[in-house]
Structures are given as C-alpha cells and as structure tokens.
Amino acid sequence: MKVTTKNVQTVAQTVIKQTGQKAEQQSKQKENEKYLTNALEAMSNTNRVNVRVPEFIIKKEDVLAKRKSIITDGVKKYIENCKDNSAELDAIDTILSIIDKGETKLDKSILEGFCKDSKIPENLIKDLQKVKKGLDKCVPVVKHKEDALKKMETGDVFQIKGDDFLCIKNKKGEIEPLSMTKEDYLFLFNPVDRFASTQSKFGNCYEVTALNALMDNPKTRENILKCIDTKSKKGYIRVNLPNRTTKEPFEIKKEDIGLKDKEYYMKGARGFEVIERALGKEYEKELIDLKLEELKRQGKDSTRIVLESMYKNGQEKKLVNFLDAPNKEVSIDINLRDGGVSLVPWAKLGLTKNKTIVNAEKDTVKTELKNQNQAEGFNEFLADKYVNDEPIYSPDSFAEHLWSPEFFENNLVEASFLKDNLLLGLKKDHSYYLKPVLDKEGKIESYLIKDPHNIVEIPLSFEDATTKIDVISFAKIG
Numbered sequence: 001m002k003v004t005t006k007n008v009q010t011v012a013q014t015v016i017k018q019t020g021q022k023a024e025q026q027s028k029q030k031e032n033e034k035y036l037t038n039a040l041e042a043m044s045n046t047n048r049v050n051v052r053v054p055e056f057i058i059k060k061e062d063v064l065a066k067r068k069s070i071i072t073d074g075v076k077k078y079i080e081n082c083k084d085n086s087a088e089l090d091a092i093d094t095i096l097s098i099i100d101k102g103e104t105k106l107d108k109s110i111l112e113g114f115c116k117d118s119k120i121p122e123n124l125i126k127d128l129q130k131v132k133k134g135l136d137k138c139v140p141v142v143k144h145k146e147d148a149l150k151k152m153e154t155g156d157v158f159q160i161k162g163d164d165f166l167c168i169k170n171k172k173g174e175i176e177p178l179s180m181t182k183e184d185y186l187f188l189f190n191p192v193d194r195f196a197s198t199q200s201k202f203g204n205c206y207e208v209t210a211l212n213a214l215m216d217n218p219k220t221r222e223n224i225l226k227c228i229d230t231k232s233k234k235g236y237i238r239v240n241l242p243n244r245t246t247k248e249p250f251e252i253k254k255e256d257i258g259l260k261d262k263e264y265y266m267k268g269a270r271g272f273e274v275i276e277r278a279l280g281k282e283y284e285k286e287l288i289d290l291k292l293e294e295l296k297r298q299g300k301d302s303t304r305i306v307l308e309s310m311y312k313n314g315q316e317k318k319l320v321n322f323l324d325a326p327n328k329e330v331s332i333d334i335n336l337r338d339g340g341v342s343l344v345p346w347a348k349l350g351l352t353k354n355k356t357i358v359n360a361e362k363d364t365v366k367t368e369l370k371n372q373n374q375a376e377g378f379n380e381f382l383a384d385k386y387v388n389d390e391p392i393y394s395p396d397s398f399a400e401h402l403w404s405p406e407f408f409e410n411n412l413v414e415a416s417f418l419k420d421n422l423l424l425g426l427k428k429d430h431s432y433y434l435k436p437v438l439d440k441e442g443k444i445e446s447y448l449i450k451d452p453h454n455i456v457e458i459p460l461s462f463e464d465a466t467t468k469i470d471v472i473s474f475a476k477i478g
Contacts, residue, residue, distance in 0.1 A: 074111070074112065074113075074114040074115050074116075074118075075092070075111055075114045077114075077115060077116035078092070078114045078115065078116060078118045079092065080116075081116045081117065081118075087125055088119075088120050088125070090125075090128075090129075091120045091124070091125045091128050092120070094128040094129075094131070094132060095110075095111075095128065098128075098131065098192065106192060106193070106196055106268075110196060110198060110454070110455045112454070113198075113451070113453065113454025113455060113456045114456055115425075115456075115458070117458055117459055118456040118457070118458065119448060119456060119457045119458070119459060120455070120456055120457075121195060121216065121450075121455070121456070121457055123195045123216055124192065124195040124196055124455065127191040127192045127194070127195055128192060130191050131191050131192055135186065135190075135191065138186070138191040139157060139158060139159055139166065139182050139185065139186070140152075140156075140158045140159070141158065141159045141160075141161055142158055142159070142160055142161065143160075143161050144160060144161070145160060145175050148160060148167065148169065148175050149169075149173075149175060152169040152175075153169065153218065154169055154170070154171055154173065154218040154219060155168070155169065155217075155218025155219065155221040155222070156168065156169050156218075157178070157185065157225065159182055164181055165177060165178060165179060165180060165181055165231065166178045166180055166181070166182060166185055168221070168222050168225055168226075170222045171218075171219040171220070171222065171477070171478065176222065176226075178225055178226065178228075179226075179228065179229040179230060179231040179232070180225070180228055180229075180230050180231070181230065184228075184230040184237075185225075187254075187270060188228060188230075188237070188269065188270045188271035188274070189225070189269050189270075189271045190269060190270075193268040193269040193270075194215055194268070194269045194271070195215065195216070195455075196268055196455045197211070197212065197215075197266045197267060197268030197269045197272050198266065198267050198268060198452060198453055198454060198455060199266060199267075199452040199453050200262075200263050200264060200265060200266060200267055201263060202263065202264040202265075204264070204276070205430055205431040205452050206344045206345070206414070206431045207276055207279060207344075207345060208266055208272075208431070208452035209344060209414050209431040209432065209433050209450075209452050210344045210345055210346060210349060210412075210414070211224065211266070211272050211275065211276075211349075212433055212450065212452060213412045213413075213414070213433045214349060214412065215269075216433070216435075217412060217477070219477050219478075220351070220412060220477055223242065223349050223350045223351065224271070224275070224349075225271075226240075226242070227239050227240055227241060227242070227275055227278075227349075228240075228271055228274070228275075229249075230254075233251060235253060235254055235255075236251045236252065236253055236254065237251065237252050237253075237254055237257065237274050238250070238251040239251070239274055239275055239277070239278035241275075241278055241279070241282060241348050241349065241350075242348075242349060242350030243347055243348050243349075243350060244282065244348075245282055245285055245286060245348075246281060246282060246285050249278070250274070250277060250278035250281050252274055252277065257270050257273060257274060258270060258273065265277070277333070279345055279348060280331075280333030281333050282348055283333065283345075284332055284333040287332075288307070288308075288311045288319075291307060292304055292307060292308060295307065306322075307319075307322060310322065316331055316332050319332050320332050344414045344431065344473050344475070346412070346473075346475030347475075351412065351475035351476060351477065352475055352476035352478075353475070354414075354473045354474060354475045355392070355473070355474060356392070356471060356472070356473045357392045357394065357397055357398045357401060357471070357472050357474075358392065358394075358398070358470065358471050359395050359398040359399075359466075359469060359470050359471065359472075360395065360418075360470060398466070398472065399466050401472065401474075402444075402465055402466050402469075402472070403444065403466075404444075405436060405438060405442055405443065405444055407474075408435060408436045408444075410476060410477055410478070411474040411475060411476055411477060412433075412474060412475050412477065413433075413434045413435065413472055413473075413474045414431050414432065414433060414434065414472065414473045414474065415431075415432045415433075415434040415449060415465075415469045415471070415472050416428075416429070416430060416431055416432065416469075416470065416471045416472075416473070417429075417430070417468070417469065417470050417471075418470040418471070419470075421468055424460070424464060424468060425458070426449075426468070430451070431452065432449045432450060432451055432452075433449070433450040433452070434447055434448075434449050434450075434460075434465070434469075434472065435447065435448050436448075437459070444462065445462065446459055446460065446461055446462055446465075447459070447460040447461075447462070447465045448460065449465075
C-alpha cells in the first residue's frame, strides 16, 4: 500500500506545527512565551491522551512531545495491526491524502483517535472509495423510479434524471423525495464528512452520539435527511424536526453556517450543525416550560411572570443569568445543554422515546446519580425529569438485551459509564454509540463502541460489554 512511516510523520508534524502556533499565539497574549496555561494544555491533549489537567502551568514542549507520540504511535500501531486488511489500509491512505489536499473538511486531529485496535467504520470506508472516484459521482443518477427500486439500497441518496431534488430509499423500501438539491446535499452532508463528524470541545456528546447513530444506520438515515429543507425558502436552510415542540421550524442563512459559535457544534458535516442548532432551540422552550411549571408549583407567581416575560421578549442574556447557566456569554440554547437537560434526543429526531436499562441495583445507582447531579450543580428539577427516563434497574434485563441480535436490529443503542475505566479508555458521564459484531450464524460475538470525539470504532469484548457498561439508553427504529 501507499501508506508509509513518512506519511504518518508528515501528518503528525503538520498537526504539531498547528498546535504550536496556537499555543504560541495564546502564550503571547498572556505575555509568556515559555509556558502554557492549563487550558491550553487541555486543548493539546484531547481524547486518548488521558492526562489530567494540572492546576499549575507546564512547559509547552512537554505538551507537544506528548501529542506527537499519541498521533504518530497511534497511527503506526493501527497500520501494523491491520497489515492484512487491504480495505482499511487503503482507507487510511485516502484519509491522509484528503487531509493533504484539503478536499473536504476533515480535521487532522481525527488521527488522535487511532490506536492499535481501531476499526474504521464500514460506511466511512465506502465514502472514501466514492471520493477517490470524484465528488460528482457520489450522488448516483438513475433513469426513473423503477430503476431506483432495483438498484438502490436502503439509506441510499440519489437523483432521478430530470428532477431537481434528491430522493432516498427509506426503511420501507420505498422511494421518498428529499427537499434538497444535489448541490445543497453535498454542501451539508459531504461524503466522508457525514461519517467522520466528531464532537467539538463542548459537552454535547449525547447529541453527537444520536446524530452519528442515525446517520450510520441505513434504516434511520432518512430521519436526519428529511429534517433538512432547502426548497421552501431561497438562500435558507430550514430544519423540520420530526417531533417538534416549537411552532416554527428553525432556519438559518446558508452563508451563516459555520460562522457563529462554531466551537460548540460538531466538526464535519454542516448538516449536523444546523440540526444541533434546531435541537438547542427545542430544548430552550422545554427548559423554560419546565421551570415555569416548577415555579407555579412553588407558588412563586411574581418570579414566574418575570421569567415568562423575559422569554417572550427574547432577553437571552437575562435568561441565562436567571437560570444560572455556566457560560454567561453565549445563547441560552447552547447553555442549557451543558446543564444536563437531556440524555439522548431520540424522541425529537423521530424515534420512539428512549428507555434506559441500568446494570446495577436500584438504590446504589440512584445514590450515585444523585451525588453526580449535586456535584455538577444540575438543577434538581432537570435531574428529576431527565436522569434515567423510565429506567429499568436490572442486571438480568441488561444482559438479556445485550445478548439479543434482534434488540440491536430494532433499536439504536447508547452506552455510558458511571466511573472511568482506564483500562478500556472509557470515560464516565460520556455517551458512546454501541453496535454488535455478528458471527456467521447471526449471533453476537463482540461489539464496537464509538466515542463521539473520534471517527474510529473500538472493539469491545462480550464480557466487557456486559460487565463494564453501566447504562444503556435505546430508541426503537420505526
């Protein structure tokens, strides 16, 4: 294959150079050339570095050296481990090529997620193969609807000759029109980007996990793509969430995508950013409604009237301070997600509301969750409302679901942990996408777990899945 140690080192050096430039710029602002603050150290050591941010300043060269070893060694080990797998080696070669040429929005930092046991998702490999043939060929054109029924697979996006707008083959096997032109689709869900989108630094892992899971599964891809409407209002992207609570759909000018608060939204596909923005507005209304209900129960009518007035008049800064959200300078729809308003927004994205199964005794888990909520300063009414929505506290039920191929066939599954697991590299209070690996007989032999910070999937043994995972939340497909 084309991949060489030189390729890996070149990419690593580019990333290191970029990080060094950022660090130096920030250091100059602080009038200190030699050292990084702990905030900059956190920026340089994301994902799998697993280094706790110290309270003291550390040397810049130490941070950059650590970053270099993580990227270079991680990709090297990955290449060595899959030397007999030509598809995966070709995929890493294409990723390096795309990064060098800048053909898509792929960020060099995605290489940080690679380790010896990494698996590049199948859908990503397929997209990489398409991109090698040219972006124009990534959306197939068929002669007519009957042709599409024969040739297209579930979840495929295509164009019927002569039509301006695209179609998708839905989970029922029917051809369904989308409200996007080919140009808009490639702008919002560019091949590779759509399967290589990752979480930014903001704490919205549950949303990223849900969006990645929906796009990954051919049966649920339509839930994402049918949200987007570029047809109704010229120059605007409109988001029609399947289960919308607000009266009007969220809309944004096409040229404004990626400009405002971009660090709070997913890296990669622009379509995910606009859906995240729409979800934020949905939760904003839900948050206010819940708080108004709470104030009414408490008999605090004057406070309730003030809150309602601020919301109706769009006084966001006053609202943020009123609700004591953690980041004062950004909009309320961004802030409220940092307060633990929801686990996984399956219901808002058109799936049956998520259920939760806890792999532990009820009293133990309730105490653990309560302690976490108090420590992190969650509003109590939010914790009562959203932490483990309709949970089942049963180790037997937990194991029974994970053993069942039918469970994964009919549901999208999110896994989370109540404590850090350093051996597996898994973090507490973080959302992971979980899916099974089936043997020739269709039985589950292991699992793949995806951190929303990384593009790769990591194998998880059957034993580790059933004993180490503490909570699974899932949503029924269909």
